[in-house]
Amino acid sequence: MKIAVCAKQIPDPAIAVSYEGGAISRPEEQVLDDTDRYGIEVALQLKEKFDAEVIVLSMGKLGTQKGIQQALQMGADKALVIEDDSLVNANSLMTSNVLSSMAKSAEADVIIFGTESSDGYSGVVPQQVSRYLNLPCISYVKGIEINDDTILTRQTITGSEKVTMPDKCVISVTASGVEPRYPNFKDIMAAKSKPVEVISISSIELTAIQNQEFVEINSISSDKSGEKHIDEGNSFNLIIEKLKEIKAI
């Protein structure tokens, strides 16, 4: 079995996202999106059971490749990466087009994602990739049990449901479904010698187009000048008074 797991390098999430002409500003050093750690964990659990090969697919500014290394440190076998000027500020469909093409050339049976990236959070790339590749889409997976079959638990609006994982499919994994592993020193050293292959845009048949023009960013003056009080033991009264004042009680 071959498993492709899509992973994105993002700016340090502790710092607020900033924009340059509508595109997210990307420093040389970006990190692995935490959201993707859940997908990688699922891929690695499948690898352990079925002796699969796990290939990281990543699109975007490469920079120092710190985030790619972090994915390999967790235990993926190799990475295919792509960076091109024409893909800066790519919309979700262009991204899916590229990732689908990479998954195909990697001959992946199962393609795993987080549900949405932390910086762009369009939240539709796994679905689009499944459609491009004509594979079943098992979205919002929040649990996995691997026995002879692999049982996936999906989050739904009313609760949850289970499906048996098809041999070939696309999966998106929600945060909190599995516990992503931490690499140890040995894993970190081992990652350095794992192959990272840079794919050329010319090998990809890009049919998706840019259909979104950035117009502007406006700051919304928040006219909220709320009151703030230091509690001296009776601020509960203040809360009750306010609740009465606004007729909430």
Add this chain to the structure above:
Amino acid sequence: MKSLIIGETSKGTLSQGTLEIAGKLQSEGLDFHLVVIGSEDNPKIGGDTFNATYLKINSEELTLSSVADNINKIIKENSINMILASSTYIGRDITGFLSVDLNSSPVSNVVNFTLSGDDVMTTNSIDGGESEYITKVTSDYKLLIIRPKSFEPAEILLNENYESINIESNELTTSVYDVFVEEKTGPQLDDSKIVISAGRGMVEVDNLKYINELALKLNAAIGGTRAIVDAGWMPYSQQVGQTGKTVKPDVYIACGISGATQHQVGMKDSKYIIAINKDEEAPIFQIADLGIVGDTLNIIPKLIENL
């Protein structure tokens, strides 16, 4: 602009998110075709002012790719050019599929939109709601995924007059089992007038008993931050924020919540925000109408006692 809403059922009628999109289109004076996805029998989803098609799915199958095929047909037959869905699990799946068929990338997390000739201008909320990001969608097909609570719901007298299609499975259909429906009792996050949310500043999971008691006294729904959901204090269905629910109650009481932008996105439009946090500098105070700098574990028990 010929519009189509991808709607969903809830308790035998249209979901809140569907009604919100219908409300926006009505207020813009735009006609729409409504397709509704659900597994219930004979829901009330039709109306006098629009055409509705019910796409009935089998709750024991995951077959949304087949649903998307049907919707694609309806789009073509009715020369639709704008397609709108609510940002739900189903809405995102279907819009994702259709975007490939129509070769048009969707705009996600839309909180507002306006028409400008043949183009659509969409608004996204960024920086925890402190800025808005405007995009012009220029393709023939425009796909918009709308964040819940962005628009006032339409007031429509709903009936049972609509076309109904039973969705057939296809080669991508997967069977589903062990369908678990979460018990929902008491006030719900989506429509409760008061929401009380807990964060890591409740210190220990046991202290959520205070949140429960307060909620009972105020007839409020209970939410939480991702930090405490990840810690297993609360189910995911109660998470408020970017990756959870969006709420817009009359009163939101944030108890021991720092107010990260990803949390704010889900609650900043509440009418009146009360925050209790021991850190005077906590970002939640920037959006609070009433901020109390103090210990949740001192203040909340007294509040309960005196209500």
